[in-house]
Amino acid sequence: xxxxxxxxxxxxxxxxxxxxxxxxxxxxxxxxxxxxxxxxxxxxxxxxxxxxxxxxxxxxxxxxxxxxxxxxxxxxxxxxxxxxxxxxxxxxxxxxxxxxxxxxxxxxxxxxxxxxxxxxxxxxxxxxxxxxxxxxxxxxxxxxxxxxxxxxxxxxxxxxxxxxxxxxxxxxxxxxxxxxxxxxxxxxxxxxxxxxxxxxxxxxxxxxxxxxxxxxxxxxx
Numbered sequence: 001x002x003x004x005x006x007x008x009x010x011x012x013x014x015x016x017x018x019x020x021x022x023x024x025x026x027x028x029x030x031x032x033x034x035x036x037x038x039x040x041x042x043x044x045x046x047x048x049x050x051x052x053x054x055x056x057x058x059x060x061x062x063x064x065x066x067x068x069x070x071x072x073x074x075x076x077x078x079x080x081x082x083x084x085x086x087x088x089x090x091x092x093x094x095x096x097x098x099x100x101x102x103x104x105x106x107x108x109x110x111x112x113x114x115x116x117x118x119x120x121x122x123x124x125x126x127x128x129x130x131x132x133x134x135x136x137x138x139x140x141x142x143x144x145x146x147x148x149x150x151x152x153x154x155x156x157x158x159x160x161x162x163x164x165x166x167x168x169x170x171x172x173x174x175x176x177x178x179x180x181x182x183x184x185x186x187x188x189x190x191x192x193x194x195x196x197x198x199x200x201x202x203x204x205x206x207x208x209x210x211x212x213x214x215x216x217x218x219x220x221x
Contacts, residue, residue, distance in 0.1 A: 004036050007048040011035075011068055015050050019069040023076045029102030030072060038065060038095040038123045052208055055093040056116040061211040063092035063116050066156055070187065070205050071096055074153065074176045077189045077202050080104050084150035089165065089177075090139045090210035094120035094132065096155040101129040108146045110137040112211050139212035142168045149173055157185055157207045159215035166190065166197055178207045 012031055021027065036047040039055060046053050053065045080086060080103040088097040091109035093116060101107045101124075109132055111117040117136045124132050135143060140162060142152070148170035154162070154177025161181070169175060175190040187202040 004034065004044075004047065008035065011048040011050075015067075015069045016072045019073055021069070021072045021076050025103060026072060026076055026099075029099055030068070032102065033095070033098045033129075034127055035065070035068070035095055037127050038093040038098070038120075056113060056119065061113065062208065063090075063111070063113060063211075064156065064208045065092055065095050066207045070178070070207060071099065071155075073203060074178075074187050074189075075099065075103070077187075078151045078153065078174050078176045080151050085146070085148075086151045086153065087143055087146070087149045087165075087168065088132075088153045088155055089142065089162075090155045090213075091120055091134065092116060092155060094124045094127075094129075094134065096153060097132045097134070098124055098127045098129040100153060101132050104151070107132045108143050108149075109134045110139060110141070110143060112136065112138050139210040140164055141212075144168060151176070153177065154210060154213075156210040156213075157205075158213035159209050160213055162213060166192065176202075178205045180206075180209060 036044045039047045056063045084104040085106040086104040088109040091097045091111050097109040114136045142165045147168035152175040157178035157180045159180045169192040173192045179188040184204045187205045189200045191198045
């Protein structure tokens with residue numbers, strides 16, 4: 001067994017399963033997707049650690065792979081079906097989108113940094129998920145061209161209510177992400193009903209805020 005394959009098995013056995021992730025499709029997918037492909041060469045030794053990994057930056061905007069266990073718990077809560085259309089928002093270098101591609105039929109993704117989006121396409125192709133449709137777009141904008149979606153996954157945190165994304169859910173659709181509107185931040189599942197949106201808190205989690213979903217500063221004089 002290669003060193004990276006052993007590290008991936010260890011990630012699943014020591015991070016994913018102990019986090020009450022029991023969905024066998026999800027576990028098998030996370031065992032199959034090579035996370036190191038989505039990590040810059042100089043950080044590949046960190047690929048399977050229980051931490052966020054910076055994968056690129058433009059100015060003061062950084063892109064990260066979020067912690068594997070946080071991603072797994074959110075995807076399990078989203079109950080992605082094999083026939084679903086899924087949008088991954090702020091996909092960074094593409095790891096979350098690759099995992100979703102092992103669960104859903106159609107996968108779309110956004111990344112606000114064109115260079116990181118291009119790197120994501122390359123990594124996804126290398127990982128066997130080249131069918132994921134990656135577009136350069138602000139996280140708050142989503143993909144209205146491809147909506148509606150059965151599931152929307154925030155690959156990070158939001159400090160604002162993502163109204164535009166809510167409207168891209170079909171009825172019965174789910175949005176999952178880390179909501180940092182208050183303290184402590186919490187992974188949250190939002191479900192669209194015929195007339196409203198229902199929220200269910202999943203667990204406490206701290207993840208980097210996605211560029212475009214930051215809280216607008218309030219100035220006082």
